[in-house]
Amino acid sequence: MSNQILNRALKIVGFVALLAAFAGPAANAAPAKRAVVKKPHVAKIVTSKKIVSISKGAQVSARKSMRFTTAARRTRIVQAVIPAKPSFGQIAGLHSAQDPLDLKSSVALVIDQDTREVLFSKNDHAVLPIASLTKLMTGVIISGAKLPLDEVITVTQDDVDTEKGSRSRLKVGTTLTRGELLHLALMSSENRAAHALGRTYPGGLPTFVQLMNAKAKMLGMNDTSYVEPTGLSSRNQSSAQDLATLVNAAHGDPMLRELSTSTGYQVEVGSRTLQFNNTNRLVKNPEWDIGLQKTGYISEAGQCLVMQTKIAGRKLIMVFLDSAGKLSRLGDAERVRRWVESSPVMDQKVKISASAKSVAG
Structure with missing residues (x-):
């Protein structure tokens, strides 16, 4: 033993x-x-x-x-x-295009908002998935409809993401006002908030999506198409040129400017207080003067960012699509800012194009 x-x-x-x-x-x-x-x-x-x-x-x-x-x-x-899923831009070979600023985004566009002068462009006509940049159009439609912002909306099972399986802090049954949902959608890119806004629009989600596409056509965004209000679908697509047009239009709305650049926001959910923060850390950076912004990401789109900002005394619109790396879109914005500040007269302009111009969904 x-x-x-x-x-x-x-x-x-x-x-x-x-x-x-x-x-x-x-x-x-x-x-x-x-x-x-x-x-x-x-x-x-x-x-x-x-x-x-x-x-x-x-x-x-x-x-x-x-x-x-x-x-x-x-x-x-x-x-x-299991390698990382390639973006549409990678599949199309857009990352092969080199540029003097060594941007990590395969698509970029910088224009003077007042004169419409193009200062920097890189594959700016390529049509790609735009992820949560979609929510900027969602905000345009909700704000333009003048619906009561204090109307209470309940998050339902229909708002749960079945496209990507993304998580949300807004549980089914959560009740918030339309204004609160719009704030969360634009500032912290809350998917259930954006979907609930579209679902509860008069006429329902199909009507809302039709209005999104109609507004795009009215603005001259001919490369743009929407199928839902969150950006989780890769069939929501646009080009840098069209997105610059959208940013310019949205910047004219004071509420969209305020909500998209808000650094943080708290909402009461039952007995809890939830703190939400902006997905774009540049809004807290004192070196930046940002008038409107929106970020986005799904694997098919890569990291995306659009902004209206003032640099060296000029109002600029920046668009960055299909950036590789979580922080690379912000790094690209910083590189462009330093470039503009070092050449305030902007005698030189940069236009870069890869062989592939457009990607079908």
């Missing part, structure tokens, strides 16, 4: 040692917890004048170490096997 106990103890000791050797060199793996032998609950086996101590704490710690290491290795394997 004592031999069986000894064999079990030796196996456990050997397992802990093997586990420590295995987990130590794993690159980027979560650090394995050390097996600490605690004094309580220690089993002692005496044989050949040697004492082997195995604590319950050591056994539990060893099992946890194996779970952490295995999970880390599994994550690395999944990431290696």
Whole structure:
């Protein structure tokens, strides 16, 4: 009987040692917890004048170490096997276009808002998914309809994202006013808020989407099409030229300017107070004077950003589409700002185009 106990103890000791050797060199793996032998609950086996101590704490710690290491290795394997889904711009080869500012966005456009002079363009006629930049048109329609902003709207199951499976802090059953939902949609890109605005529009969602497309046509946005109000669908598409037109139109609405550039907003949901923040950190940067903005992202669209801003005394509209990297769209905006500030007269203009001009959905 004592031999069986000894064999079990030796196996456990050997397992802990093997586990420590295995987990130590794993690159980027979560650090394995050390097996600490605690004094309580220690089993002692005496044989050949040697004492082997195995604590319950050591056994539990060893099992946890194996779970952490295995999970880390599994994550690395999944990431290696399943590459990131390419954007439409990448598929079309738009990232092959080089530009003097080394922008990470495959599509970019900078124009003078007052004179309509194009200062910088890169694949500006390419038609791509626009993700949550869609919500800017959603805001234009809601604001233009002059619906009561204090009307209470309830988030329902119909507002839950079945396109991408994205999460939301607005649970089904949440009740907020139309004004609150519009604020969250424009500032923090809240998908359920935007969908609820379209769903509860007089005539329902189909009427709302028709109005979105009709407004685009009226503004001369001929490369633009909408199928829903959030931007989760890759079939919501536009070009940089059209989006600059939309930004200019939306900037004329004081409410859209205020809500889109708000740095933060709190809403009461039941007994809780939820804090929402702007998805564009540049609105908090004192070096920027931003009059209107909207961000967007889905894998098909890449990172997107549109802004109206004032730089070196000039009112500019900036559009960045299909940027690679979470912060690269903001980095591109910073690069353009420094470029404009270093050449306030803007004697030179930049126009870059890749071989692929348009991407069908």
